[in-house]
Amino acid sequence: MIMTHPGLPENWAWLVMAGMLVGGIWLLLASVPKSPRMRVISLASVPLLGPVVRKLAASRGVLLLLKVLTVLVFLLVIVAGLFGTPIPERNLATLLTWNLWWSGLILSVFFLGSAWCAICPWDTLAQWLVRHRLWKRVDSGSSLNLRVPRWLASVWPALFLFVALTWLELGVGITTSPYATAGIALLMVVLATASLALFQRKAFCRYFCPVGRTIGFYSQLSLLELRPIDGDTCARCTTLECYHGSDTIEPCPTWLVMGRMQQNTYCLSCGNCGQSCPQQNVAWRIRPPSVEALHSARPHWDEAWFMIGLLALTGFHGLTMMPFWETWMRKLAQVIGDSGQLLWSFSIGLVAVMAIIAALYAATIAITKAISHSRLDFKRLFSTFAFVALPLAFAYHMAHNLNHLVREGSGIGAVFANPLGIDTAPLSMMEKHARSMHMWLSQDTLFALQALLMLLGFWIAVQVIRYRGGALLEPGSRWSRLRLLPLLGFAIGITGFHLWLLMQPMIMRM
Amino acid sequence: MSAIPASCTMGQMSDGRGIMNKVLLLVFALMALVPAQAHHVLGRPAYSLNEDSNTPPSMQVETQIGQYDVTYMVFPAFPRAGERGRVNLYATRLDNGQAFAGEVRFTVRDDKWFGDKHEETLGTQLPDDHVYRQGFVFKEDGDYIITAEFEADGEPYIIDFPLRIGQPAGVGPIGVTVGVIVLILLGVNLLKRKQLARVKVRYARDELPQKAREQ
DSSP states (O other): OEEEEOOOOHHHHHHHHHHHHHHHHHHHHSOOOSSOOOOOEEGGGSTTHHHHHHHHHHOSHHHHHHHHHHHHHHHHHHHHHHHSOSOGGGOHHHIIIIIIIHHHHHHHHHHHTTHHHHTOHHHHHHHHHHHOSSSSOOSOTTOOOBOOOTTTSSSHHHHHHHHHHHIIIIIIOGGGOHHHHHHHHHHHHHHHHHHHHHBSTTHIIIIIOHHHHHHHHHGGGOSEEEEESOHHHHHHOSSOHHHHOOSSSOOOTTOOOGGGOOOSTTOOOOOHHHHHOTTOOEEEEEOOTTHIIIIISOOOHHHHHHHHHHHHHHHHHHHHTSHHHHHHHHHHHHHHTOOTTOHHHHHHHHHHHHHHHHHHHHHHHHHHHHHHTOOSOHHHHHHHHGGGHHHHHHHHHHHHHHHHHHHHGGGHHHHHHSTTOTTOOOOBHHHHHHHHHSOSSOHHHHHHHHHHHHHHHHHHHHHHHHHHHHHHSOOOOGGGGGGGHHHHHHHHHHHHHHHHHHHSOEEOOO | OOOOOTTOOHHHHHHHHHHHHHHHHHHHHHHHHSOEESOOOTTOOEEEBOTTSOOOOEEEEEEEETTEEEEEEEESSSOOTTSEEEEEEEEEETTTOOBOOSOEEEEEEEOOSSSOOOOEEEEEEOOBTTBEEEEEEOSSOEEEEEEEEEEETTEEEEEEEEEEESOOOSHHHHHHHHHHHHHHHHHHHHHHHHHHHHHHHHHHHHHHHHHHHHO
């Protein structure tokens, strides 16, 4: 028997819609400043906290300790998955991976950026296996240090793997199989090791890892960034230790130069730049979450597709957890003669949702181009306005995952006490009800946070349309801003769809 | 659940009942907010236990084929080699919910990618109160496929369900992972040695003529 969580009440939905109306009118009427006012606070300059932040940024010990801890938990997940009970709600592998880690990870990106990548156990294990050192620099270890072939040097492989992971997660249902969860975890270690053994630096993290790239794109909207303390110091620097590394510290794993860093996308928060910089000129800064999407991040064709893919897959994720999804699948299965796990029906649904979202976005860009008589080509407009999709995807992803985390995280204590679920029985209906009632936050707080997230996502999307639209399309009269209406319509349509999804009862994961 | 201690007075008991009533009311109110649905995600195994019944935990898969909705249950949920187990199957029409009443034939084969799949017939069953019950005893642990076959409206219906007997081997995936990683690292090491040897030969070739010129 499966259970469902209640959806967002109508009152909250009305509130979000009112906010959308205000945002839409504001987009059309308010004047657009040439560049957004962005205040940042360098944590290194905060009294009392500053010295601690500087010390942490330059220290290797804390990071190594955290890496060892995550590797130990990861190994426990593997053991629990392979040797523990197949009951998903009683096994640490499934509960920790899907209910806590995957749900919490997306939320953590908003506050901590790509901090997870710095302690990722897949990469840590690969590093230890290939470099044969816990942390010190090794010239090549067991790596061939090949250049990544041009056809692979983009985020297309990560997008493909993200679609594959979604298919395995929701279609095959590895979220309810501890054994398969452990299998996927081992596969990721193999892929990370193979990539590190073949290619230069951390090609897996930069091009292939679906989780890393998702974190990377979402971290464009993070409150935190790793940047130079003083830009002039970087401008005068000729040795570029951040890029080349030092005698003991590895170079930037994703080929970034700190002095030229404009966006978080490829930063793994590993701290190599901070540790190798002889001037100790690198520190964490708090900033408005919209700064990159509005103007700093540079548009690229493959990255635009990744952002549109994220938008489609997050919506699809939500859709598959609605009770009516099963009815749709049944009807489709009857039409195409599918049986068993209905994988064909599911695959068609996945491709259809992705195609619909991509087509909607492409049509929006085509209409914008047509009504604005822009001389810019379609590809340029498509890449630039894809930043509208990012806050919409991120906001819904966080709101959806918050539901999982708050309502389904309560069983984690019991599972840590018995990670393999030895001698346990499936959850009874009473226990399932008890779990769903023991929420980490009150239900009203959860609804308020979900509504706020939807508003935040829409607000940033509107801002992106204003700034990117204003900078890209040729200036005209006041009413020329009506040329941005198709993009506003796209943002309203997607937010409306996400809001509708949040209002539906959602199937409890396990 | 804790028992009421013997020293408890009548007043305390009525207070306790009042609290209990309020708690029950709250539980029912919350249960109404969290609607439960009596179905499974299609094609996925689900393990269930109902504390109100004395039946052992079962594994259940619900799917559909053609015009029929098929539910398949295995008792116990985690059968072992040498233990008696049972498969229950229900099939109802999607359009009118009418239960299938003909014969169902059950067969079993090894769930292997390669090699002999060795099919055996388990039995042919008639419905007992709309349920087809098929007993089994497996001699060895492993992955098996149970196939249920029936004919309706002149059409053959064949549907496969996975069945795991005993615990899957945990060492297998670890062995494969370690094996693949060792192979990768060995391969890379061999290539690096070759590269190094080539560099040495090239260096020696460049060095020799230079030394000869110096002499």
